[in-house]
Amino acid sequence: MKKLLTISLFLCQPVWAQVEYQAAAIPAALKENAHGVVRRHETTFTVKSAGEATQRIRSVVTVLDKQGDDQATKVVYYNKLSKIIDFEGALYDADGKLIKKLKKADIDDYSTYTDYNLFDDQRFKSAKFPKQPTYPYTVEFVVETAERNLMFYPTWMPQDEQHLAVEQATFVANIPSELAIRYKEMNIQTPVAVTSLSNGGKKYTWTLANCPAVEFEPLSPPAQEQLPIVYTAPTDFEVQEYTGKINxxxxxxxxxxxxxxxxxxxxxxxxxxxxxxxxxxxxxxxxxxxxxxxxxxxxxxxxxxxxxxxxxxxxxxxxxxxxxxxxxxxxxxxxxxxxxxxxxxxxxxxxxxxxxxxxxxxxxxxxxxxxxxxxxxxxxxxxxxxxxxxxxxxxxxxxxxxxxxxxxxxxxxxxxxTPAYRPIDNLQQRRITVKLTDQGDATADVLTRYTGLQQDDHANVFHRLNQDDQRSWLLKHIRIPTFELNTFTFSEEAGQLPTFVETLKIDVRRWATASGTRLFLPLNLMSALSPATPLSQPRRAAVELNANYDFEDSDTITYQLPKGYAPEYELTPLTVESKFGRYTAQVTVEGERVTYIRRVTMHRGRFPASAYSDWVDFRKKVAKADRAQMVFVKSN
Missing domain, CATH: 3.10.620.30 (C8orf32 fold)
Structure with a gap:
């Protein structure tokens, strides 16, 4: 009778705890395009008063390949207002068999101190399971904290990156009767369920199930607009004897x-x-x-x-x-x-x-x-x-x-x-004088003037790096296949907008290609744009061109040809118009002096998903134009 009772009780136990560690139980649709699958993600946020709460998060993630290995690391921040009550972890093989449990010695404790942090009571605990020889494997973490800064309520985002699927996730917020919670749901298919608690308070429950992995498309909106997320906030809070309201x-x-x-x-x-x-x-x-x-x-x-x-x-x-x-x-x-x-x-x-x-x-x-x-x-x-x-x-x-x-x-x-900077504010104005030899080698004197957002990186390099590091930075950022940087200088100019001036003296081997009596000369020395990535399937997300696409670049390059060369043919001026921007290029030849003038203006903005094919077409035309070359023939 005792044995029968034991067997009966065992059979009545849910198989949930076993299944969630077994990789074979993952639906095939959730493995598609995924490096990891969140099997269970359970967050419980319990508010005790306007100044005190606890939060418990249990996550179980199956890692499918090496790109998902970051799921085997857990970092938890804390300070004098946030205390870590519990930090546990476990590692399982593909069959759900326990390989290792976290021990206290496996959890490291660090300060967030940096060289610009004078005072900082922020710390973090970190645990990482060793790299596994085979995939898939499953990691489980349980973290519980006590919070005494309720200016902030949690933001729930169990699917917090691309290539991560979610099998099941829940977020529970327990709020006492004297307080209220405000929330904003984004990309949540099932709205919140509100029930009453025995103490007169309210329980708010959000659930997610079977969310396939997402791959962010090029130039897509922020992750917060594409993934499920719930923002929560208090109406009344207390922190260190200060009280406040937020409506x-x-x-x-x-x-x-x-x-x-x-x-x-x-x-x-x-x-x-x-x-x-x-x-x-x-x-x-x-x-x-x-x-x-x-x-x-x-x-x-x-x-x-x-x-x-x-x-x-x-x-x-x-x-x-x-x-x-x-x-x-x-x-x-x-x-x-x-x-x-x-x-x-x-x-x-x-x-x-x-x-x-x-x-x-x-x-x-x-x-x-x-x-x-x-x-x-x-x-x-x-x-x-x-x-x-x-x-x-x-x-x-x-x-x-x-x-x-x-x-x-x-x-x-x-x-x-706050201020927005237009293309006319964000200039790159470049003048280059190039002297070519019969073998196609080039010596270039480059003067570039950057303004607005386009000068930010250069100004930071100028103010924060020594000369050797500045040189190293330039060698990585000058977009010429093979060159030697002889000299460089940086300077700043006064004006309505910050302005940075860069001068370079560069030797470029075989910039032009000599073949018999002909010299093949690429025209765009330093500013060629690459084509956009074409899509292999229909576009889902809007096209987002951020501040990096609010600029105007102009290049005036004067080539001094070797003696005796004349153009085999002339290039007609080119203009490419688009809702994304405008591109122009033209060439003039006066004797052995060739002048190439190029200008591109781009605009930030958000465009419908259907516009991506137009973007690809625009960038393809610009990239082709930037690869233009002229052929010169040496007279007898």
């Missing part, structure tokens, strides 16, 4: 203003320095430039991540004394300096990053990671990146440009749009 953007601005109010006082001697520095300036713009230069000369940027999540600045007096600060502190300090010059300025919270998408403007919550300074002046507004030691006053680049920021004002904070 509108104005609520967030009010909380940030309250945290930092009264911290913009500077010492009298600094105030007097500012007054003396700006007294000769008659315009607001002139005063801003002087104050910004003072900031850059007198302070340096460090990262300070302590306490209330890095949202409260250190006092301006301390910045004046110590000569350093993080983005909040330097912005607040600059605000105080401008105030001494009689200029009112306001902080602006922004999500910064060259590859970061804009915030969700219809979902007020703490989506920001940076702060800049906004200086209104009638119809003109100047934005200052206060962490930069070399940027031009008013220039924010692609790091914080062309996106929404939250302007923090004492009353009525609101979203504003």
């Amino acid at each position: 509108t953007w104005s609520d967030i601005g009010r909380f940030y203003h309250m945290l930092n109010e009264g911290r913009d006082q500077i010492p009298d001697h600094v105030r007097q320095q500012v007054i003396n520095l700006t007294k000769g300036e008659t315009t607001t713009a002139g005063k801003i430039r002087k104050v910004y230069q003072y900031l850059q000369n007198e302070t340096r940027y460090v990262s300070i991540q302590l306490g209330i999540g890095g949202w409260q600045t250190i006092e301006a007096e301390k910045v004046a004394l110590n000569k350093y600060g993080d983005c909040k502190a330097l912005t607040n300090y600059t605000k105080a300096l401008l105030k001494a010059a009689g200029i009112t300025a306001y902080p602006a919270l922004v999500r910064a990053g060259n590859d970061q998408p804009d915030i969700l403007t219809d979902f007020p919550c703490f989506q920001f990671n940076h702060v800049i300074l906004c200086v209104p002046d009638g119809r003109d507004t100047t934005y200052l990146e206060c962490t930069s030691g070399h940027d031009l006053a008013g220039y924010v680049g692609d790091f914080t440009g062309n996106r929404h920021a939250l302007l923090i004002m004492p009353n009525g904070s609101r979203l504003v749009k």
Whole structure:
């Protein structure tokens, strides 16, 4: 009887725990185009009060090939407001047999300290299973944390990268009766299920099932727009004895203003320095430039991540004394300096990053990671990146440009749009003089002037690298097959936009090809564009041309031919028009001097998926034009 009962109980146990570790149980459709399959992803977020919550995440992923090996690593961040309660892991073979369980000795603990982090209480624990000799295999991680910073609720994204399928995932948020949760669903097929808890609160449940792997197409929108995701946020929160509400953007601005109010006082001697520095300036713009230069000369940027999540600045007096600060502190300090010059300025919270998408403007919550300074002046507004030691006053680049920021004002904070830079702002103007030999060897003197977004990389190289490293950088970025870099110089020019000038002296072996009495000369020396990647199947996603495609390039190349050569035929001027941009090229020959003039203008924008074939056609025509060459014949 005892044996029968044991067998009966065993048979009644769910086979779930076994199946989820067996690779053979994965549906074939989920393996297609996948490097890994999320078998189970279970997130439970339990809010206990406005200032305390726990989160438990259990993930089981089957790794199908070596491109999926990153799933065998787990990194968990924590600080004084987030404590790791549990960190477990296990490794299984293809049949679901346990190979290894994580031990404490397998989990490393690190600080996030870097050379620009002066103070940082952020740390992380990391565990990685050893590389497996055979595929597939399965990894399981369980992480539980206690949270005491409820300014932020979780963002749920179990399918967080391409080539990753999801068999089943759930997200449960348990909210007490006295609190509420706000949420935004994107690409979620099944809407949230809301049920009541025994304590009077509410349980919110989201589920995903059988989501095939996605491959991001070239120039497609951000992952957040293509993959299932749920954003959540509180309405009431508490952190380190500070309380706040979030229903509108104005609520967030009010909380940030309250945290930092009264911290913009500077010492009298600094105030007097500012007054003396700006007294000769008659315009607001002139005063801003002087104050910004003072900031850059007198302070340096460090990262300070302590306490209330890095949202409260250190006092301006301390910045004046110590000569350093993080983005909040330097912005607040600059605000105080401008105030001494009689200029009112306001902080602006922004999500910064060259590859970061804009915030969700219809979902007020703490989506920001940076702060800049906004200086209104009638119809003109100047934005200052206060962490930069070399940027031009008013220039924010692609790091914080062309996106929404939250302007923090004492009353009525609101979203504003940071500057966007047009093609005419982002120039690459190149003039090259080339002397050719009978063998086709070339000596080239190159002068290139970059403005706006096109000068960003060069300016960073100039300010951050020594001369040897600058040379190494150039050798990697000059797009000529075989060349020797003899000399180079970098310099900056003053102007409305940051401008960078690069001069090069280059030797190029066999740039032209000599064959009998003919010389075959490729015309575009350094700026040829490649064709776009054609698609082998119908396009799904929209075509997204970001700020990298807002530019205008012009090249004027003068070739000095060897004596006695004349063109075998002439090239007619070429124009390629498209909704994506415009391309022109023409050649003139005067005796033994050949002048090639090329110009391409591109526009950022979002286009329907059907436009991708037009994009491929446009780039194909441009690439063909950039490969153009002329044939010259030597007279007897």
